[in-house]
Amino acid sequence: xxDRRPLYLMAPALAWLTAFMVIPCLLILALAFFRRxxxxxxxYTFTLENLALVFDPLYAGIFLKSAAIAxxxxxxxxxxxYAAAFAIAAAPARRQPILLFFAVLPFWxxxxxxxxxxxxxxxxxxxxTGLAQWLGFDGExxxxxxxxxxxxxxxxxxxxxxxxxxxxxxxxxxNPEIAEASQDLGASAWTTFRRVTVPLTFPGIATGxxxxxxxxxxxxxxxxxxGGGQFQMIGNLVYxxxxxxxxWPFGAALSMILIAIxxxxxxxxxxxxxxxxxxxxxxx
Amino acid sequence: MARTANSRLMLVIxxxxxxxxxxxxxVLVALSFNDGGLPTAWTGFSVKxxxxxxxxxxxxSAAFNTLVVAVVSTIFATLFGTLLAIGVExxxxxxxFLETIxxxxxxxxxxxxxxxxxxxxxxxxxxxGLHTVILSHVVFNLAFVCSxxxxxxxxxxxxxxxxxxxxxxxxxxxMIRIVIPVMMPAIIAxxxxxxxxxxxxxxxxxxxxxxxxASITLPMQIFAMIRFGVTPEINALATIxxxxxxxxxxxxxxxxxxxxxxx
Amino acid sequence: xxxxxLSLKDIQKYYGSARAVxxxxxxxxxxxxxxLLGASGSxxxxxxxxxxxxxxxxSGQILLGGEDISRLPPNRxxxxxxxxxxxxxxxMTIAQNIAYGLEMDRLPKAEIKTxxxxxxxxxxxxxxxxxxxxQLSGGQRQRVxxxxxxxxxxxxLLLDEPLGALDKKLRGExxxxxxxxxxxxxxxxxxxxxxxEEALVMxxxxxxxxxxxxxxxxxxxxxxxxxxxRYAADFIGTMxxxxxVAEADGLRAxxxxxxxxPRPQGIAAGDPVSIxxxxxxxxxxxxxxxxxxxxxxxxxxxxxxxxQLHLKTDLAAQPILVRLTAQDVDDTxxxxxxxxxxxWAAKDTRVFKA
Numbered sequence: 001x002x003d004r005r006p007l008y009l010m011a012p013a014l015a016w017l018t019a020f021m022v023i024p025c026l027l028i029l030a031l032a033f034f035r036r037x038x039x040x041x042x043x044y045t046f047t048l049e050n051l052a053l054v055f056d057p058l059y060a061g062i063f064l065k066s067a068a069i070a071x072x073x074x075x076x077x078x079x080x081x082y083a084a085a086f087a088i089a090a091a092p093a094r095r096q097p098i099l100l101f102f103a104v105l106p107f108w109x110x111x112x113x114x115x116x117x118x119x120x121x122x123x124x125x126x127x128x129t130g131l132a133q134w135l136g137f138d139g140e141x142x143x144x145x146x147x148x149x150x151x152x153x154x155x156x157x158x159x160x161x162x163x164x165x166x167x168x169x170x171x172x173x174x175n176p177e178i179a180e181a182s183q184d185l186g187a188s189a190w191t192t193f194r195r196v197t198v199p200l201t202f203p204g205i206a207t208g209x210x211x212x213x214x215x216x217x218x219x220x221x222x223x224x225x226x227g228g229g230q231f232q233m234i235g236n237l238v239y240x241x242x243x244x245x246x247x248w249p250f251g252a253a254l255s256m257i258l259i260a261i262x263x264x265x266x267x268x269x270x271x272x273x274x275x276x277x278x279x280x281x282x283x284x
Numbered sequence: 285m286a287r288t289a290n291s292r293l294m295l296v297i298x299x300x301x302x303x304x305x306x307x308x309x310x311v312l313v314a315l316s317f318n319d320g321g322l323p324t325a326w327t328g329f330s331v332k333x334x335x336x337x338x339x340x341x342x343x344x345s346a347a348f349n350t351l352v353v354a355v356v357s358t359i360f361a362t363l364f365g366t367l368l369a370i371g372v373e374x375x376x377x378x379x380x381f382l383e384t385i386x387x388x389x390x391x392x393x394x395x396x397x398x399x400x401x402x403x404x405x406x407x408x409x410x411x412x413g414l415h416t417v418i419l420s421h422v423v424f425n426l427a428f429v430c431s432x433x434x435x436x437x438x439x440x441x442x443x444x445x446x447x448x449x450x451x452x453x454x455x456x457x458x459m460i461r462i463v464i465p466v467m468m469p470a471i472i473a474x475x476x477x478x479x480x481x482x483x484x485x486x487x488x489x490x491x492x493x494x495x496x497x498a499s500i501t502l503p504m505q506i507f508a509m510i511r512f513g514v515t516p517e518i519n520a521l522a523t524i525x526x527x528x529x530x531x532x533x534x535x536x537x538x539x540x541x542x543x544x545x546x547x
Numbered sequence: 548x549x550x551x552x553l554s555l556k557d558i559q560k561y562y563g564s565a566r567a568v569x570x571x572x573x574x575x576x577x578x579x580x581x582x583l584l585g586a587s588g589s590x591x592x593x594x595x596x597x598x599x600x601x602x603x604x605x606s607g608q609i610l611l612g613g614e615d616i617s618r619l620p621p622n623r624x625x626x627x628x629x630x631x632x633x634x635x636x637x638x639m640t641i642a643q644n645i646a647y648g649l650e651m652d653r654l655p656k657a658e659i660k661t662x663x664x665x666x667x668x669x670x671x672x673x674x675x676x677x678x679x680x681x682q683l684s685g686g687q688r689q690r691v692x693x694x695x696x697x698x699x700x701x702x703x704l705l706l707d708e709p710l711g712a713l714d715k716k717l718r719g720e721x722x723x724x725x726x727x728x729x730x731x732x733x734x735x736x737x738x739x740x741x742x743x744e745e746a747l748v749m750x751x752x753x754x755x756x757x758x759x760x761x762x763x764x765x766x767x768x769x770x771x772x773x774x775x776x777r778y779a780a781d782f783i784g785t786m787x788x789x790x791x792v793a794e795a796d797g798l799r800a801x802x803x804x805x806x807x808x809p810r811p812q813g814i815a816a817g818d819p820v821s822i823x824x825x826x827x828x829x830x831x832x833x834x835x836x837x838x839x840x841x842x843x844x845x846x847x848x849x850x851x852x853x854x855q856l857h858l859k860t861d862l863a864a865q866p867i868l869v870r871l872t873a874q875d876v877d878d879t880x881x882x883x884x885x886x887x888x889x890x891w892a893a894k895d896t897r898v899f900k901a
Contacts, residue, residue, distance in 0.1 A: 006370070006371035006372070006374050006375045007371070008371075009367040009368065009370050009371030009374075010367065010368050010371035010372065010375075012363070012364045012367060012368075013364040013365060013367060013368035013371075013426050013430065014368070014385070016360075016364055016422060016423065016426065017385055017386075017388075017389070017423065017426070017427075020401065020404075020419055020420060020422070020423045021385075021388065021389055021392075021397065021400075021423050022385070023404065024397075024400035024401050024403065024404035025392075025396070025397075025400045027400060027403055027404055027407070028396070028399065028400045028403060031403060080301060080304075083297050083301070084297060084298065084301040086294075086297075087294040087295075087297040087298045087301075088298070090290075090291070090294050091294070091298075099298070101537075102302065103301070103302070103305065105530060105534075106305050106306070106309060108480070108529050108530055108533040108534075109309070109484075109525070109526040109529050109530055110483075110484040110503065110506075110522070110525045110526060110529060111484065111486065112486055112503055112506050112507055112510065113309075113312070113506070113522040113525055113526050114308070114309065115510075116312070116506070116510045116514075116518065116522055117308035117309050117311065117312045117522070118308055119510060119513075119514060120308070120311060120312055120315065120323060120514050120519070121307075121308055121311060123513065123514055125322075125323060125514070126323055126514070127311055127323055130323065157304070157305075157308070160301075160304075160305065161305070164301075175632055175634060177630045177631070177632050177634035178634045178635075178636060178637075180599075180601055180621070180628075180630070180634065181628070181630055181634035181635075181636070181695075182636070182647070183600075183601075183620070183621045183622045184599055184600075184621050184622070184626075184627055184628045184696075185622075185627065185647055185648030185651055185695070185696075185699065186622045186623075186648055186651030186652055186699070187622055187647075187651045188622055189290070191651070195647075196636055196638075199638045200636075200637065200638055214393060215393065218393040218394075218395050218396070219395075220395060220487075221486065221487070221507070224511070225507075225510060225511065235395050238395055238399060239395070242399050242402060242403075242491070243491075248403060251399060252399070252403070255393075255395065255396045255399055255400075258393060258395075258396060259392070259393075259396060262391075262393065
């Protein structure tokens with residue numbers, strides 16, 4: 001059985017992935033180097049204009065803005081998620097699975113619904129405004145919905161369960177005697193956390209950060225719903241090139257950049273994790 | 285003692301994080317049962333908004349479309365994904381390229397796959413509709429089914445396959461009578477996961493469904509509705525969608541303890 | 548008498564209502580190599596963790612040099628622990644692992660470097676200083692763990708099953724190595740182990756724990772030759788047990804044969820007793836002994852210089868184990884099934900209340 005050629009088994013799936021993932025993605029890659037046609041079509045002449053346009057101040061600004069929002073969201077999600085994962089890993093062993101289950105449960109519900117829940121909370125007739133009035137606050141509350149903060153909150157909310165999962169994995173695998181050894185050698189709880197626990201669980205932190213950053217920077221649903229279209233992120237820009245502006249080559253170039261950022265970060269993360277966890281062997 | 289101070293801090297962290305995670309969706313669920321429908325005043329328990337929902341023809345047709353997409357794409361994805369998983373696991377040589385191809389659908393940002401498929405279909409002059417959504421959903425669904433089934437195959441005792449051969453069974457018979465039945469819980473878990481992902485998927489469907497009301501799926505309908513603000517009807521719809529995915533995935537997890545990707 | 552380095556005064560530890568350690572008193576002297584010996588669940592690990600500071604006694608005091616440390620956190624105690632899993636920091640090199648404890652003491656950089664280099668020399672790991680723990684063998688990791696704890700020059704070094712993870716041959720070498728290092732540094736060692744042989748070989752004194760109480764404490768010789776309970780006799784080394792009963796004028800085995808043995812205090816006529824004899828105290832012969840018995844050889848096994856044989860007798864349901872040296876057996880036919888008489892002295896017989 002182990003020796004049978006497994007190609008027959010893999011053929012349908014691999015054919016499917018080739019036809020509907022590999023080829024379309026190569027197509028996008030190619031598209032990024034073609035010229036935009038006069039009426040929104042595509043002119044098949046090679047050009048680097050689309051990639052150059054990405055660095056045009058107008059678009060570079062959007063890039064930086066998206067990166068800032070995605071970076072902030074990723075940072076907050078990692079801090080909160082790591083704290084939560086740490087608390088779960090510190091709970092009695094028999095309670096950990098159930099805590100983890102409930103931490104991840106929201107992740108399983110629809111993304112749009114989770115984002116919508118924040119519209120319900122934040123909108124002008126929403127619960128938070130109502131709560132403020134009920135508490136006797138009659139002045140004008142600052143605008144909550146359709147702000148950058150709302151977008152950041154929405155992104156953190158949506159991706160937090162993933163970060164908790166990613167950080168919990170290395171934390172739960174940590175030999176508790178290692179932290180005890182650090183204390184036994186004279187380190188305070190804080191020093192132990194900083195010099196032993198965090199470096200040893202860095203792979204989880206890095207995975208969480210990269211995941212949130214990449215999904216946030218390419219997101220167009222949350223900025224559209226919680227940002228109210230007030231500002232654009234790369235995801236919205238891509239969306240616009242394909243569905244409204246009809247500049248497919250530029251949209252393709254943008255998504256190539258998106259993929260490049262993701263791959264770059266993933267490579268960096270693998271490298272950094274190996275260094276931090278000491279898994280890399282210098283010689284043997 | 286430091287110990288109790290620490291565990292108190294841990295409790296505070298857990299309470300805060302769980303409140304952050306659950307208050308928004310709980311408010312949503314509660315409001316869907318609010319008779320008056322206003323977010324600021326509770327006027328009594330009622331299921332009337334659910335009734336409204338079932339009388340809304342747009343929502344009903346979108347729900348039907350979603351069901352078609354999810355069921356058909358799950359069937360294909362389960363079949364292909366399971367075969368792929370078995371194929372990869374019995375293959376002796378582990379290829380990095382192969383692993384990347386199988387892993388890619390799970391990590392490519394949705395928007396990239398969505399525009400890639402949109403360009404692909406329109407360049408081939410394919411008329412887009414529910415069928416193109418189904419074709420596209422199979423791509424990531426089969427990858428997820430494959431990863432769930434592979435996780436289970438890692439602990440599969442291959443000697444029972446040899447035992448079956450030793451007792452005279454041919455390879456197809458061994459497959460049907462031994463491998464598939466043993467793997468069934470993982471396969472069903474994978475299928476449930478695929479079904480849920482498909483029901484919830486918005487971005488790829490949005491780009492590959494083409495124009496026209498006929499091929500709108502439920503998430504697309506929800507997206508269109510929530511752009512215009514909060515209504516009690518959406519609250520009810522959101523509650524149902526949430527309940528369906530949570531139940532399906534809890535079931536999937538139960539069938540396949542610890543086998544979901546990322547765990 | 549001088550003041551003990553470490554004094555445990557009526558230590559008790561409860562987990563909820565479960566008692567892990569009960570009314571424990573123990574003194575350990577400066578420079579001693581001390582072993583806490585017990586089966587799993589005996590409370591030895593709990594006791595060790597209380598000494599290191601990871602657990603707090605429910606009542607009682609731990610005095611180190613006369614000072615109560617029972618409520619001091621682990622990072623403030625001049626006591627270091629060598630963990631059972633070694634607990635080396637996997638993200639740091641060997642040298643960084645060893646330097647860590649000194650950095651916590653905020654010593655000057657130059658001094659840290661000198662002391663780390665010294666320690667690497669002592670544990671013979673200088674050439675591997677830049678390696679990470681996962682690139683070392685089990686024995687090397689063990690030495691690093693020891694060096695990391697020793698470099699802080701603690702007043703007391705605790706070792707949790709220090710040789711448990713090593714294979715048999717290495718274990719023998721490391722037993723001697725640990726003893727050498729201990730006498731060289733003049734630091735008090737407390738070893739926790741479940742391996743009685745290890746305890747007897749290494750320790751100056753051994754304490755046997757059972758169900759959270761201290762059964763007996765003494766030198767290996769005392770413990771081996773004069774166990775004070777049936778449990779201790781059984782736990783340490785190999786022992787033959789014969790069921791019997793105390794009578795007004797002596798002891799009688801269950802088979803009816805009288806047994807000559809010193810009768811300890813506290814056993815009254817009519818009490819059931821366990822009569823214990825070490826296998827190596829049994830000699831071949833029918834005459835000139837306080838006690839003799841005849842039986843059938845049921846099994847023999849050579850163990851290098853030793854010959855062990857199992858002798859089925861009327862005295863006990865279990866065959867009696869006899870350990871003979873090569874000279875003893877030269878002229879005696881000892882094939883299975885043959886009949887053999889053995890005897891032993893009254894002074895080599897121990898009697899316990901059953």
